[in-house]
Amino acid sequence: MANVETPAHLPADCMEEFEAAARRPLPLRWRYAFIHTYKPVLDDASFRAFDTMEDYRRWCEQNLPDWLGYGRV
Amino acid sequence: MAAFEYRQAEEVRDAFARHAVRYLFIGKSGAILLGFPDTTQDADLFVERSPTNCAALVTALRQLGFALSEPQADEIRRGKDFVQLKNGPFDLDLVFAPDGLERFEDAWKRRVEVEGFPVCHIDDIIASKAATNRVKDRESLPRLRSFRNYWLAKHGR
Numbered sequence: 537m538a539n540v541e542t543p544a545h546l547p548a549d550c551m552e553e554f555e556a557a558a559r560r561p562l563p564l565r566w567r568y569a570f571i572h573t574y575k576p577v578l579d580d581a582s583f584r585a586f587d588t589m590e591d592y593r594r595w596c597e598q599n600l601p602d603w604l605g606y607g608r609v
Numbered sequence: 610m611a612a613f614e615y616r617q618a619e620e621v622r623d624a625f626a627r628h629a630v631r632y633l634f635i636g637k638s639g640a641i642l643l644g645f646p647d648t649t650q651d652a653d654l655f656v657e658r659s660p661t662n663c664a665a666l667v668t669a670l671r672q673l674g675f676a677l678s679e680p681q682a683d684e685i686r687r688g689k690d691f692v693q694l695k696n697g698p699f700d701l702d703l704v705f706a707p708d709g710l711e712r713f714e715d716a717w718k719r720r721v722e723v724e725g726f727p728v729c730h731i732d733d734i735i736a737s738k739a740a741t742n743r744v745k746d747r748e749s750l751p752r753l754r755s756f757r758n759y760w761l762a763k764h765g766r
Contacts, residue, residue, distance in 0.1 A: 571650060
C-alpha cells in the first residue's frame with residue numbers, strides 16, 4: 537500500500553481507525569467485521585426473492601420493525 | 610446461524626471462480642474488504658444478470674451448501690432483482706439491480722481485486738447506499754465517505 541499523506545479533511549479519529557484497520561490482515565479484519573444477531577421477521581424465512589428492488593424496499597417498510605433501520609428516509 | 614467466516618468467504622470466491630460466476634462484493638461487506646472498519650451481518654453480492662451467469666451461480670451456490678429447491682433455483686436463474694438466502698451455511702444477499710448503479714459491466718470495469726475477491730469501487734458502494742436512502746445507510750454514509758477519501762488518497766484511483 538502506498539505511503540501517502542493524510543488527506544487534510546479527514547477527522548483525526550477516523551484516520552487513526554482506518555490506519556489501524558489497514559495494518560490488520562484481511563482474515564482478522566473479516567473476523568472483527570462479521571457478526572450475527574437475530575433480526576426479527578427478516579431472519580424468519582430461509583429464502584425470499586423480489587422481482588424489483590422497489591418491491592423489496594416496500595416489503596421491508598411494511599414488515600420489518602422500524603428500529604432495524606430498513607425503512608427509507 | 611453463525612457469523613460469516615473468512616474461510617467461507619474464500620469458499621465463495623473459489624467456487625464462483627470455478628464456475629466463472631461474474632459478481633462483485635457490494636454494500637458494507639464490500640467496503641470491509643477494501644479496509645473499512647465496521648461491522649455487518651451478511652454479505653451482499655452484485656451479480657451479473659445473464660442466463661449463463663445465473664445458471665453458473667445456482668450450481669456454485671448448491672456446491673457451497675445452499676439448499677435451493679428447483680422453484681428457488683429458477684427464481685435465481687431468472688435474475689430477480691433481489692434474492693435473500695438464509696438456507697445455506699451463511700446468509701447471502703444476491704442483488705441483480707442495486708440502487709444507484711446502472712449496469713453491471715460499468716461496475717465491473719471499476720472493480721477492485723482484494724486477495725482474489727472482486728469488489729465494487731468505493732464510489733459505487735457509496736452511490737448504491739446513497740440511492741437506497743435507508744435510515745441505516747444514512748447513518749453510516751458520513752463515515753463511509755471519510756473512508757473513501759482515505760482510501761483514494763492511499764490507492765490513487
